[in-house]
Amino acid sequence: MAGMNAGSCDIGVLLSAYLDGELRAGELERVAEHLGDCPDCVLEFRMLKEARAAMRLLPLLEAPEWLLDEALHLGPELSAYLDGELMTAEIPDVVGHLTVCARCRDDLLELDSARVAIRALPRVEPPEFLDVARVARSSPTRSRWRLATAAAGIAAAVVLTLGVATRPVPEQTVDLNSFADRHVARASVEAGFSMLPVLAPGPVTP
């Protein structure tokens, strides 16, 4: 172990770089010459060589198949794409991938149907007890702060009611599929689809 601990030679630190072919011209001659007459450094050099050999004996492992497969396709980007929430810089890559990958296009359509189905849920009437007039009448002795809170609640309730009133609740008997189809068509225009370049019949670079 003498060589490993020898602190006497300043050439020692160059030995790994020597092994890796990472020495500059001047250093190369210095090290080569020094190794000629320093047994300590020769020993250290041998040890470093062994450590390096040991590292290089480590087998190159195969990454699990699912891992790279997953990495090769789009994931959360698809939803962000549908919602128009991709960063501008991401768009070309995502669109580029969609043009060449049928699997991700299928995923996109499925996600879009799910999204459309969720959006198709009917609005619900606020329950009776939220009745504006009754809330106002209920507690005349409350502090101003409580009143203010109640007022805010009433305002919110009014907005909610109006919102429901001005928007016709869709018929409950709508066939979800045809509904989804219509919405896909609409979403195609709204969300990201318009950014999809028309699939040219020409060659597409993979």
Next chain:
Amino acid sequence: MADELIPTWEDVARRYGRKIYNFAYRLTGNPDDAADLVQDVLLRVRKGLASYTPGSFEGWLWRITRNAFLDGVRRKKRRPTSPLPDDDRAPIGASPSPDEVLAAVRLSDDVQEALLKLPLEFRECVVLCDVVGLTYEEIATAVEAPVGTVRSRIHRGRKLLRGMLTWPV
């Protein structure tokens, strides 16, 4: 280097996925952490490619990888540590004779164990050099340190490693 082609993220996953996995595996010592790290890295690459300006692609990629690893280590530290799984070993790439495999496994287990005992900054430099196969210059970019520092980290890392290995090479 002027007209360096910027790869797409699919290219990166295809061309570097296995290397990143090996880097991750050697640094963390277990397949689950390695898989997590690869996912994290590829996500960062996907996000980062858009703003990548041509330069040293290897350096850029491995800096992302290395930063993802360090972030993982930081996260881990805040969580209670769980013991490493013993028999949860990833399969070995090549398929030589059973005896050779056994010997190689034992050998690489020793090396892997020793590797995990190296201080982080030595470990990452040695792995980037000997497993990933980067030049010192590229490692310097990846770990954001001067080449001279990389040199001495690799050197000291190898010395420590050799001291921990008991078998004759």
